[in-house]
Amino acid sequence: MSAPLLEARALTMRFGGVTALDALDLVVNEHEILGLLGPNGSGKTTFFNVVTGLYAATSGQVLLDGKLLTRQSPQAVYRAGVTRTFQRSRLSLPLTVFDNVAIGQTQHLNQGLIFNLLQRKALRAQFEQTVEQVHALLQTFSSSMAAKMWQPAGSLSMIDRRRVEVCRALISNPRLVLLDEPSAGMTHDETRELMDDILKVRAQLSPFTVVIIEHEMGVIQRITQRCVVLNYGKKIAEGSFDEITRDPEVQVAYLGQEVAA
Ligand SMILES: Nc1ncnc2c1ncn2[C@@H]1O[C@H](COP(=O)(O)OP(=O)(O)OP(=O)(O)O)[C@@H](O)[C@H]1O
Ligand SMILES: [Mg+2]
The missing domain is CATH 3.40.50.300 (P-loop containing nucleotide triphosphate hydrolases)
Structure with missing residues (x-):
């Protein structure tokens, strides 16, 4: 075994x-x-x-x-x-669906001010890649989820908020x-x-x-x-x-x- x-x-x-x-x-x-x-x-x-x-x-x-x-x-x-969802929702309601899903994924972008200033092009490419990944994951749930990517999480129904939480747990594979x-x-x-x-x-x-x-x-x-x-x-x-x-x-x-x- x-x-x-x-x-x-x-x-x-x-x-x-x-x-x-x-x-x-x-x-x-x-x-x-x-x-x-x-x-x-x-x-x-x-x-x-x-x-x-x-x-x-x-x-x-x-x-x-x-x-x-x-x-x-x-x-x-x-x-x-290892990722998780929480018993009580931890979404940031004023932020967009994208922000809520990408929160874990973008941790590695925080590489210091000098790096960020010098590497703006690289950062832009990383950001665009993250947008694509989040969109693809939302699309796996449904095209209506993907269409809500730039809406504030607070505007979503309860079930869609749960979907966002699950996506956040899944975005890092x-x-x-x-x-x-x-x-x-x-x-x-x-x-x-x-x-x-x-x-x-x-x-x-x-x-x-x-x-x-x-x-x-x-x-x-x-x-x-x-x-x-x-x-x-x-x-x-x-x-x-x-x-x-x-x-x-x-x-x-x-x-x-x-x-x-
Ligand atoms: N941070 C904490 N400080 C003090 N006690 C805690 C803490 N977290 C959990 N407990 C206690 O540990 C025990 C187990 O709690 P836990 O939240 O793990 O239960 P649970 O099985 O998830 O229950 P539920 O089904 O109600 O969510 C309980 O007696 C709880 O009061
Ligand atoms: Mg519990």
């Missing part, structure tokens, strides 16, 4: 008295779509925050392709090919994309549409690996190959959607919460 793309080993994250991740062992295989489930407060977002370098783990390790990712800066994790509740705030139909879009884009681009946190179980059932369930920062089950929903420990953890679609 090939080595996993991402591996967490005994990953622990404490916030004062709260243990958000408790010696978590978790493997993400290359090219799979993995569902990360668990009741509210079970540590799902914390896992993303630790993997992407926003939080420094209390102990344990995260490996990408066997190389240590723990204690790297968010920029280094991004350069290593990542190997691993972490999606934190992409359906939050959307209707059933919009959620279905967005998931279809993500699958379509994934089929057209290189088949990047996805970890998706999602409370809407219909989505998880439809798009994931495998699921991991957390409770109090510990892994309590893993397997196919059908397997984990039959698991008695999962049913107890979700007691009072809806686990079936």
